[in-house]
Amino acid sequence: MFEQITSNKRRSVALVFAFVLVVVAVVWAFNTLIGYGVSGLVVAVVFAGGTAALAYWKSDAVALRMSHAKPADPEQYPRLHNVVEGLCIAAGLPKPRLYVIEDDAPNAFATGRNPRHAAVAVTTGLLDRMNRIELEAVLAHELSHVKNYDILVSTLAVTMVGVVVLLSDFGMRFMWFGGGRRRDNNGGGGGPGAMLALLGFALLILAPIAAKLMQFAISRRRETLADVSGVALTRYPPGLIAALEKLKEDQTVVRSGSRATAHLWIESPVARKPEEGRLAWLGKMMDTHPPLDERIEALREL
């Protein structure tokens, strides 16, 4: 458990560095194509650093806002508050802020930068459909994410991956419109200039893919880990098994769930398409969550 916390903190630092590197590389590629020189690079470094800092302090707010989460009123949702308070006693954690999302699809996620600044959001669908024991199991899973610092890594990833995707989108579009001018100025090109341009172009395409893969690599194994440490809190595996079964049966999809926040949720909020044929392995690699069947199976073995 403690190794996981250290590894998560280390991972967060690595993530921030990778992010700054990718942003600088993208801007550099962009620069090579358009040509702004060193000043552009300085702006890029400042921008990347600023975004990373902002992501650390504010990414939980971003994630909550993106999913249209509203603070959960203790009067209106006494059960949610009671269950979380109980689990926090068991885990020795401070109580996180609680949010509710108006959505029929049962799902939940945790966010924040450390246990003292954590938030847990659940959909109304989850509150309606789960009984107390199942709700407890789901929330124990979320609190394990909080305790293990998974929230820090994954929430940082939300914000920063979003920025990278946005940036390269922007770069692509800029190239379609502004690229022509540069070609006129330099006249034909060829040699190192063209090579650099090609490299820049490759980077522009690769950046979002790399960012996505990074995001997926972060999330999958820790879902199973959080399942197991959640059960260590409730001491009752059948509770989580029942909850996951219910999530599996349910086909509704969270409306405000997007690919950017997918890895935060307990179950993937994006529709899972039946993957067949040659591209199945690719789909599996890009999935943010291990299949529910695998997770249920792992719990049965406890």
Add this chain to the structure above:
Amino acid sequence: MLLWIILGVALLVVVYGIVQYNGLVRLRNRIESAWSQIDVQLQRRYDLIPNLIETVKGYAAHEKGVFESVTQARANAINAQGPAEQAQAENMVTGALKSLFAVAEAYPDLKANQNFALLQEELSGTEGKIAYARQFYNDSVQSYNTKIQTFPSNLIAGPFGFKEREYFEADDPSRGPVQARF
């Protein structure tokens, strides 16, 4: 040169000892706060019971036997001496509350009462919190005892009087979240 190395090693040992000592103190304090957390939750349950009885009385005034057994169990639990007696008394309270809620099932008006639903939720919540507080207490005791018994922290624990703590033993085999359901 040799002197410096010896001094350096000695300093490292002292710093390491301080870290171990502080770690032990932290764990011991965690046990204390875990123990008081159990009391906080038990107290919360005692406070909720009179309210609950008042609410139920409004709808099922003639079920005197149940009220009496709950009130009696509560009084016994508050006055219980020692952990063993306490645990037994708490089980009595849980049992009495169970039968109270079983009685309530027969009164649809009562079940529809907002206040009753809220009290029922609060009591299940508190019941769960009591179980979790005990679990956390035992977890804390476990890590403290392990630290006291293992090398090298046992070298610090002995001379500075860190003693092993006892676990909270639950008589009730069905302890855990299942119990939270009335």
